[in-house]
Amino acid sequence: MTASTRLDWIDIAKAAAIVLIVLFHTTDWFLDALLPGSQGAVVRLWNDVSISLIPVRIPLFFLVSGLLAVSALERPWRTLTVTRFLALLWPFFVWTLLVMPFWMLRASYDDPLAILPLAVSTLFFAGAHYWYLPALIVALVIAKLTRRLPLTTLVAAALLAFSPRTVLEPLLGALPTILGVNVDRWFTFTFWFLVGCFARPVLERIAAWPRWAAFVAVAGFGGLIAVQRTVGVLALTTALVSIVGIIAAILLSAWASRSPSVVRVGRYLAARTLPIYVGHAFLFELVAVIAESSRRAGFAPSIGNTVTGVLVIPVVVIAAVAASAALYDASRRWNFAWLYEPPARLRTRLGYWAAHHASR
Structure with missing residues (x-):
């Protein structure tokens, strides 16, 4: 496997991850906000997959x-x-402020100010819609501080990630609700960031496994999901499902990297994961409020048949990804890139400040 191929599978995996995030938000709440009562067999199947x-x-x-x-x-x-x-x-604060009024309207259309304190708290307690951005900072800080002890750090992070949540409940319960949820996320997902940082050679070797290994991993993932649904969500099965699922995702991404067209799409989306991440959440909240206003005005569309039910979720996902990416591309052409990245003057000033304090 060449260096280019290795980079390609990483891009494809990154692109797949952001698309799956959009899929989850679509099935978790947006489709019901857009088309209330859309719970046919096909929609439920999509939801089960998600x-x-x-x-x-x-x-x-x-x-x-x-x-x-x-x-x-x-x-x-x-x-x-x-x-x-x-x-x-920067995008965390900008997009949290942008999405806040629409989130408040969707959550409490008749009295949006009722949840203003909760909405404002997300700015200070590591976010709701955009929690991944502060979480990434936490993970990066931990990785930098512990980079000389990678194995010890990975073991400790794994214990935190996969330990029963009853162990952590006293700590999490003592925190404000939003912060407690986000600290739990830090415990859960920092492990995977550290694996990416400290175990890249291992991951690259996995990506080079033969094609049949992907089928084995996918089958194993499906089997573990079935077991988990039968016996319930246990710490052991959760760990195994995640590990086998990640291996399957790596192998499928490496396999897909053999296709030039998939590589092109993967590179395009991978370069826009942050705009897609922040943009789709904003668009979903905006459209949900418009849909609620339309229903109150007497317009209430619904999923009419099985064909529509099959198509509606992939259409929504593709549209959300495409619209978010297009908005970002337009920002580069029409000078509103500040939505996604801090202005150069701010970066320069912060750089001077950081250099000054580092030299003291």
Whole structure:
């Protein structure tokens, strides 16, 4: 496997992860907000598929983020402050403020101000819609601090990620609700970021496994999902499902990287995962509010037949991904890139500040 192929499978895995995130939000709440009562057999099947992918979707996103952050671990803190931390916090605050009024309207259309305190708290307690961005900073800080002890760090992170949540409930319960949820996410997903940072050679060897291994991994993942549904969600089965699912995702991405057309799409989406991540959540909230307003005005569309039911979810996912990517591309042409990245002047000033304090 060439260096180019290795990069291609990482891009494809990253693209797949963001598409699966959009799929989850579509089946989890957006479709019902758009078309209330859309719970036919086909829609339920899509929902079951999306739920089954929970052990893979966000872990894969963090794993790929870790793979792409390896070089950053050796950079000085002042450099990380400008190139990574600010680059993540800026869109977090901008898009949280943008999505907030629409989220409030969707959650409480008749009295949106009732949830204003909760909405504002997301700015200070690591987010709701955009929790991944602060979580990535936490994971990067941990990886940098522990980079000299990779094995010990991975073992400790695995114990936190896969331990029964009853062990952590006293700590999480003592925190404000939003913060408690996000700290739980940090415990759960930082492990996968660290795997990406510290175990890249292992992951590359897995990606080079023969094609039949992908079929075995997919079958194993499906079997473990079936077991988990039979016996319930246990820490052991959760760990196994995630590990086998991640292996399957890596192998499928490596296999897909043999197709030039898939590689082109993967590269395009991988370069726009942040815009898709922030953009689709905003668009979903906006459209959900418009849909609610339309229903109150007497217009209430529904899924009319099985064919529509089969197509509606993939159409929504593709439209959300395409619209989010198009909005980002337009921002580059029409000078509103500040939606996604901090202005150059702010980066320069923060760089001066970081350099000044580092020299003291």
